[in-house]
Amino acid sequence: MHPFDTLEPSQLRDRYSIKWNLYAEGVLPLWVADMDFPISGHVKAALLERLESNLGYPFMAGDPQLMDALIKKQFEYGLTDLEPKNLWLVSSVVPGLYAAVQGLTSVGDEIITMTPIYPPFLTSITDHGRVAVQNPMVFSESGWQIDFEQLEGLVTPKTKVFMLCNPHNPTGRVFLKTELERLAEFALRHDLLVISDELHAELILDGTHVPFASLSGMRERTVTVTGPCKAYNTAGLGGGVMIAHNTDLLERCKRATKGLMGHPTSLSMTMWQAGLEDKSGWREDVLSYVRGNRDFTFSWLSAHLPEVKFAPLEGTYLLWLDFGAFPNPSGLYKHFLEVAKVGLNDGPPYGTGYAGWLRINLATSRNILSEALERIERCLRATLD
Numbered sequence: 606m607h608p609f610d611t612l613e614p615s616q617l618r619d620r621y622s623i624k625w626n627l628y629a630e631g632v633l634p635l636w637v638a639d640m641d642f643p644i645s646g647h648v649k650a651a652l653l654e655r656l657e658s659n660l661g662y663p664f665m666a667g668d669p670q671l672m673d674a675l676i677k678k679q680f681e682y683g684l685t686d687l688e689p690k691n692l693w694l695v696s697s698v699v700p701g702l703y704a705a706v707q708g709l710t711s712v713g714d715e716i717i718t719m720t721p722i723y724p725p726f727l728t729s730i731t732d733h734g735r736v737a738v739q740n741p742m743v744f745s746e747s748g749w750q751i752d753f754e755q756l757e758g759l760v761t762p763k764t765k766v767f768m769l770c771n772p773h774n775p776t777g778r779v780f781l782k783t784e785l786e787r788l789a790e791f792a793l794r795h796d797l798l799v800i801s802d803e804l805h806a807e808l809i810l811d812g813t814h815v816p817f818a819s820l821s822g823m824r825e826r827t828v829t830v831t832g833p834c835k836a837y838n839t840a841g842l843g844g845g846v847m848i849a850h851n852t853d854l855l856e857r858c859k860r861a862t863k864g865l866m867g868h869p870t871s872l873s874m875t876m877w878q879a880g881l882e883d884k885s886g887w888r889e890d891v892l893s894y895v896r897g898n899r900d901f902t903f904s905w906l907s908a909h910l911p912e913v914k915f916a917p918l919e920g921t922y923l924l925w926l927d928f929g930a931f932p933n934p935s936g937l938y939k940h941f942l943e944v945a946k947v948g949l950n951d952g953p954p955y956g957t958g959y960a961g962w963l964r965i966n967l968a969t970s971r972n973i974l975s976e977a978l979e980r981i982e983r984c985l986r987a988t989l990d
């Protein structure tokens with residue numbers, strides 16, 4: 606038995622967790638992207654040590670040891686020649702996306718992004734008067750594909766930026782180098798800047814993470830945004846980084862948000878460095894457990910709910926499910942919450958046309974996951990009867 610198998614709702618319903626407290630007691634919450642697993646013992650020990658040492662002002666540009674560890678990690682991924690001046694520590698990834706949109710574009714500019722997409726991509730574009738242009742990916746059960754043909758037709762003189770989620774939330778795609786090269790060629794041909802959110806890079810189930818900025822012609826035009834929260838399960842501590850070989854791009858983002866970003870917190874930096882340097886095997890263990898949950902969910906759905914459609918999950922612990930075969934699919938989010946007592950993420954905030962799609966978070970114990978799936982099945986079969 607794996608230690609994660611023993612996780613129980615009563616122990617997870619911690620008073621500080623929004624995941625476990627947003628919905629009424631009795632609901633199994635498989636929504637927001639927190640893992641139910643305890644953090645690595647190595648990270649916890651580093652945090653305790655920092656708590657006992659000093660919580661005064663840290664190095665505002667980042668603990669030097671963290672900057673070294675971040676540069677080393679990016680080097681391993683293939684992003685070479687980075688120096689501390691190419692990195693800007695931000696409060697977390699979403700503020701980094703907002704800073705990038707505001708720094709790289711003006712009001713009225715158009716930004717293309719591939720939907721379905723993690724909703725703050727769309728709000729970071731529209732909240733400050735930019736225009737979100739959606740490029741829906743093409744679904745089939747063999748895998749989500751980029752619609753390159755449609756992409757070409759979306760470009761207008763107002764298009765300034767292509768905004769990528771790499772790996773992609775919520776489809777779970779870990780894009781192939783050849784696909785990313787085609788996107789890079791597209792960005793170059795239309796003289797677009799690129800914002801690449803690579804937060805899920807350490808959560809690869811199958812495949813290899815390719816940083817967008819490592820592709821030919823992309824160094825000078827890409828701002829990468831990433832952070833520690835998904836890989837180390839520490840979203841409550843925040844932390845993020847914007848990376849650009851082209852320091853002018855970073856300067857534009859800094860100017861656009863001057864005074865608003867705050868300085869990095871001591872605990873987020875310690876956690877991040879410890880996570881990057883963790884040799885305990887915690888993350889490998891988490892990935893292997895998530896792979897098991899993914900495989901379990903796929904066979905369970907195929908056996909019990911073959912009407913539900915999904916594509917292979919290559920990265921992240923989030924699975925995007927199509928319930929369109931059932932009556933009134935757009936009401937299912939609420940129906941599951943109220944009747945099945947399972948909390949998922951509803952489709953519409955992820956882009957136009959995703960009513961009837963729901964996102965499920967697989968990073969929980971196998972028991973909780975299977976109980977949630979059984980509740981969903983019972984609820985759907987009762988509706989159909």
Ligand SMILES: Cc1ncc(COP(=O)(O)O)c(C=O)c1O
Binds near residue numbers: 699844
């Ligand atoms: C692609 C992506 N970007 C950003 C975030 C949020 O990052 P942060 O909490 O660091 O702002 C998430 C959270 O799930 C995400 O999936």
